[in-house]
Amino acid sequence: MKEQTSIDVKGLQMGYHGNIVLKSVDVVLETGKIIGIIGPNGSGKSTFIKGILGIVSKMSGNVTFFNQSLNAVRNRIAYVPQRESVDWDFPISVNELVEMGVYQPTKWWKKSSAADQEKIKQAIEKVGLTAFASRQIGQLSGGQQQRAFVARALVQGADLIIMDEPFVGIDMSSQEAILLLLQELRNEGKTILIVHHDLATVANYFDKVMLFNNELVAYGSINEVITPAVLAPVYGTIVDFSQIKQHV
């Protein structure tokens, strides 16, 4: 991949009804990494994601993706929503969910082509859901549901995949299956941004970490950020550092 920078954030400030939720954030994220976004509840993790993607309007600041504006590269960015915000009873199958990835506003009158169908098939195979392709999405396990959304991101051809709490309510073995898939994608040069709340698994899951506490407290490698000196002011004494270190 040509670009070195996936997201460049300058002075991003977020808030609701005049209250500042996220103080001016400046950060440059590189490509080809799995980056974790951590911080206590209400520290502005999801707000950061929604702000850079324009889902919630920002108070001030400027964000570019791959050195271009959001609108210019929308198709290269995929957002996987929080599980609880998805209507799992909705009557669509894995296949139909993944197919959304090929939709394009400029070609809305066209049926998806044979090439598109092949892309959809391959993506579903890559995330290991071929046997479940015609299942209604509510009849999948939590881990399979996340993988179905990742397949949609793949079909879309996304180079940047942003996931909001993908590991919540998912058992360890499924978490690892998703992680293996994400690592494979990273090795292909894709950038993956993950909002995460479980400190115990941070060291195993991410290449780099952003730590939020209503502002960006730290951004760096695991060794730089997951240390008592950095975490204690944010989390207080509730963190069991021995448990975290054990993973490092």
Add this chain to the structure above:
Amino acid sequence: MFSDPTLVRVFLGTFLIGLIAAVVGFFTFLQKKALIGDAVSHAILPGVILAYAFSGVRETWILLIGAFVSGWLATQQISWLERTTKLKSDTVIAVVMSTFFALGLCGLSWLQLNPDDGQAGLSDFLFGKIAAISMVDIYFLMGIAIFILLVVALRFRYFVSFAFNREFMIGKGFSEKRNSFLLNTMIILAVAMGIQALGVVLMSALLIVPVASARMLTNKINLLFVVAIGIGCFSAVFGAYISTLKENMPTGPWIIMVLTMITSFAALTRWIVSKNKQVKHG
């Protein structure tokens, strides 16, 4: 039976109304806006009455214009209130719906003061009177059905995807405004034509009940669409048929009775299927 032109019109009319109501209802159901049909059918009343009061004739296209204007005002007001207040969708719909309906009822009683009009069948808008359907109405229904089916044929996937994952579609660059404008137009047209048969009060049932029953029978989106249309058309025609068996039987309520029977059947089927599954897995 089909030698009677009135009956032919009634069956053709109810078939078309059942069809467009089920198609439109399918999408409002997916959007979780089941109440919007109710809101629109009530909100149409003042527009219809104003159109009649100004033109003095009961011509379908004039009444449709009135219906369209007030239906459109109501849907705009609903989405505006949802955006600007913190009120939930059902609250906003209840407020807007009752306001417009009250306006309509005031207009209706005002028309009654004028003895020349004798209301010219306008009170039928409240409870519906399919026997009054004219050949012109049928042509309008055919035109609207063709329009709606054409829009749906072109945009089915996008309507469904917007209902499922709005942010994703906006992120892809699809226009939410265009999406809701098309859907609202379809709802208003379907309801404006449908209330002639079912009346303001029962119209929303014909929108929502077919797809709700079908949902109990299938998980598959395409099948859901087809089954909902089947249920809608069958109930509309069969209900209308029953209402012709005796003098002075109302059409709308009979259509709803047939719908209710189908819903009970669907619920029973689902219950039996889930029981069987439990036995298998247990």
